[in-house]
Amino acid sequence: MTNAYEDQARGGGSRGPRPEPAPAAEFSATSISAVDPRYGDLVRGMNQRWIGRPESVRMVDSPQQVQAVVQEAVRDGKKLTVRSGGHCYEDFVFNADTKIVLDMSEMKTVSWDDHFSAFAVEAGATLLDVYERLYKVWGVTVPGGMCYSVGVGGHVSGGGWGMLARRDGLIVDHLYAVEVVVVDAHGTARTVIATREESDPNRDLWWAHTGTGGGNFGVVTRYWFRSPHATGRQPEQALIKPPSxxxxxxxxxxxxxxxxxxxxxxxxxxxxxxxxxxxxxxxxxxxxxxxxxxxxxxxxxxxxxxxxxxxxxxxxxxxxxxxxxxxxxxxxxxxxxxxxxxxxxxxxxxxxxxxxxxxxxxxxxxxxxxxxxxxxxxxxxxxxxxxxxxxxxxxxxxxxxxxxxxxxxxxxxxxxxxxxxxxxxxxxxxxxxxxxxxxxxxxxxxxxxxxxxxxxxxxxxxxxxxxxxxxxxxxxxxxxxxxxxxxxxxxxxxxxxxxxxxxxxxxxxxxxxxNYPRMQQVKAKWDPGNHFHHGQSVRLP
The missing domain is CATH 3.40.462.20 (Vanillyl-alcohol Oxidase; Chain A, domain 3)
Incomplete structure (x- = not known):
């Protein structure tokens, strides 16, 4: 496997190639099969119309673990889907074709990244966790959705609308960067960071995660948030402040x-x-x-x-x-x-x-x-x-x-x-x-x-x-x-x-x-083998 930040080192925009490392894993990747008593809790989300029967659910705690599971799924030809908060309204995660469910719910760290001067949020964090951490520690927020248990992973990639939208825009209007495990034309999984910087050669991958929805281009492991007009380099200056x-x-x-x-x-x-x-x-x-x-x-x-x-x-x-x-x-x-x-x-x-x-x-x-x-x-x-x-x-x-x-x-x-x-x-x-x-x-x-x-x-x-x-x-x-x-x-x-x-x-x-034809071009570049797909995922051109 390639280095987790290899692609970012080739581009990365005006602030250099390397953000802060992802938080250290607290546990090894865990495979949970149908014989495990935890299985029943991990193959369903909010809507009980969709209950999965995958071969296994993988609990992961780092981008490296995610990359390894994605590589395994590609190698073995098994369909993989991703769960963060479990609020998908259709069967895009839990369906008959899925063999491996990648559960991101324990990847939920919210932290300040000095390199990007932005807040790093792991994809399994839920909205209320994000709001409370950002506001209690730094007095800032992102304009995301209302329901507390929605996972950041899918909410952001779908556009992210909420109670502060008319004042501060969509949550993606404050998205600075995204870390994604993608699979190239040779079937090799690698971890890529894409920013909104105009000079970033990976910028199209950032753009694709500002409203296309989940399950299209790869597995998001982290987002970074920084408001577009922020000028300071301190955490308290990087994002909007909600009304008191x-x-x-x-x-x-x-x-x-x-x-x-x-x-x-x-x-x-x-x-x-x-x-x-x-x-x-x-x-x-x-x-x-x-x-x-x-x-x-x-x-x-x-x-x-x-x-x-x-x-x-x-x-x-x-x-x-x-x-x-x-x-x-x-x-x-x-x-x-x-x-x-x-x-x-x-x-x-x-x-x-x-x-x-x-x-x-x-x-x-x-x-x-x-x-x-x-x-x-x-x-x-x-x-x-x-x-x-x-x-x-x-x-x-x-x-x-x-x-x-x-x-x-x-x-x-x-x-x-x-x-x-x-x-x-x-x-x-x-x-x-x-x-x-x-x-x-x-x-x-x-x-x-x-x-x-x-x-x-x-x-x-x-x-x-x-x-x-x-x-x-x-x-x-x-x-x-x-x-x-x-x-x-x-x-x-x-x-x-x-x-x-x-x-x-x-x-x-x-x-x-x-915007759809541009999404298809991003799909062809970053997921040419269509390893990430569901009933309403972007089709290859």
Missing amino acids: EVLVSAVAWSWEEMTKETFIRLARNYSAWHTADENAEPGSAYGGLMSSLLLNHKANGQIALVSQMDATTPGAEKLLEAYIAAVTDGVDIEHGPLTNSMGEHKPMPQYHKPQRLPWMQATRYFGTTTTFLVDPTLRADYKSAYNKRNVTDEQIAAMYEHLAHTDLGNPHAMVQFSSFGCAVNSVKPGDTASVHRDSRFKLLYQTYWNNPADDDANISWLRSFYEDVYRKTGGVPVPDETTDGCYINYADIDLNDPAHNTSGVPWYTLYFGA
Whole structure:
């Protein structure tokens, strides 16, 4: 095997070839087979629809161990997949073809790298671990996702959107470098470091990890984060500082009182506010706002609006008050406390009047308060969309019909509208692999359930719901003047299926737009043997 930093020594950008060495391994690589009592815990993630049957799970603790396992898989012709946090929405990790699962969950160190003047984060670290370490020790953060247990490995490579996105962009907008175990045309595994430096000959590999998703080019072992406009060389100067305090608000409406007209008004208000230039362009006074409209199935009993506002913004209280007034304008039902669980949120009645919280306390609260996502019987299905302009009244009416329909009766079925835009849209679509840089809000269609006997009912309901909303564009949100495709981190294999996607627009265009051909060129260079692949991985050109 080649030296772990051989490729970086040939390039590496303006700061020289060698970053700090990876943390020393605390244990030897461990192979766990089906006869081992640990096996059952290691062949499943959050979604219990996907349970693997690999020959072995490999627990690793260093890039060298990862490289050795990858080399073994290539030598023996065995399909290898990678798990970091276990939140993959499809069977891309746990499927019938996988023989070796590489489990990165013990590679979770977060440290300062003097050489790169950047924070090194191992791929198995989970988001809450990253936030707490960065903030408690150095007072900085990255603008990543809300759910605490999402693994960095897949979250970052898929673009990484979260509560600070409108203020600070996507997490990949702060990605300085990536360390990847790749396999060359001769079948040799090696470890490569690629940076965003223009002079780095490996820069295309860095670019490919800014929105293409996991399982495409190799195995990520480390990321380095440094904000693009950072100038200092001290840890406290390398990344954004989160707001010291935020305002948290949660209001809800009774489904029993909700008419179709009121439902349409509420959803229209939300989308109209987010598509207004003064609220969505970079530099908006509302850059510190992140808000979700939770349109639950009628069986839930409530619909809710949950918001977080940067409390350090001048006039933050009045801005938040004006925002809620705009979303509720003309809604002829009084809102009250959020008293029911919905999606990733537990009841939040105490936030009917906005509460001022320290940022880390609010981040921990949003990420960890639900017990639903850690239920070991949880089953789920998801779909997504980006919007550049308002959802039409016809589309909202379709949403109403499916959410008010009594046949399913699942209180955990919903569509969630979430804020996007502002700082996210200050980056050009081709500067990173994340192409959706002119959208104003995004949609997550989801349903949760627990009994395998309910699989068909839930999956069929979600398909019908989604395809009905986008029936004028072939059942999917095709990139046009209004919609802008789908989010790769909300993977949806139905996009590949002409029975469900009749638009003629392929799945890769929905996810990647005009960036896909460049992704294919990176694939041909760094994984010419297609050793890393799944149902929606980048295809060789």
